[in-house]
Amino acid sequence: MAAASYSVRVQQQDFDLSTEVALLRAAQPGVGAIVSFVGTVRDLNEGASVAEMELEHYPGMTEQSIQNIIEQARGRWDIFGALVIHRVGPLKPMEQIVLVAVTSAHRGEAFAACEFIIDFLKTEAPFWKKEQTPDGGRWVDARVSDDVALEKWSK
Incomplete structure (x- = not known):
């Protein structure tokens, strides 16, 4: 089997799901x-319409934080590969923000690792989100539901 692939990209440009998944599983016959x-x-958040969301990050620190999350997932599940692409800059409703993809021999491991990565990404990776609403710009705080999602992983 070819070497596993664990990668993180923070970028402004959009991504193509089919292309990224094909690259992740390439030369991995055990997948x-x-x-x-x-x-x-989304076009609506906390009762207000959203015209645009701008995402900012701390270059270098953000990528390392996400890599650490992937490493934690690798320590818990037998996965062959993982990819996280997170976009930054101004984004409009319906545009893609993030891709998390995981490969494994079995679905249970892949589902669990993927869910773990996105749950931690939502709360632990250093991103800042600002929405443009009819009342002006507002910074988006972490949701209580995101913190609750993390609790299941500490059990």
């Missing part, structure tokens, strides 16, 4: 499961 999650910009 029996590929699980992916794509997050998109």
Whole structure:
């Protein structure tokens, strides 16, 4: 089997799900499961319409934080590969924000690792989000539901 692939990209440009998944599983004949999650910009948040969301990050620190999350997932599950692409800059509703994709021999490991990575990414990676609403710009705080999602992983 070819070497495993664990990569992180923070970028402004969009990504193509099919292309990214194909690259992740390339030359990996032991892959029996590929699980992916794509997050998109919603047009409504906390009761206000959202015209645009701008994401900022701390270059270098953000990528290392995400790599650490992937390493934690690798320590918990037998996965062959993982890819996280997170976009930054201004994004409109319906545009893709994030891709998390995981490969493994079996679906259970791939599903769990993918969910773990996105749960931690939402709360632990240093991103700052600012939404443009009819009332002006506002910074988006972490959701209580995101913190609750992390609790299941400490059990």
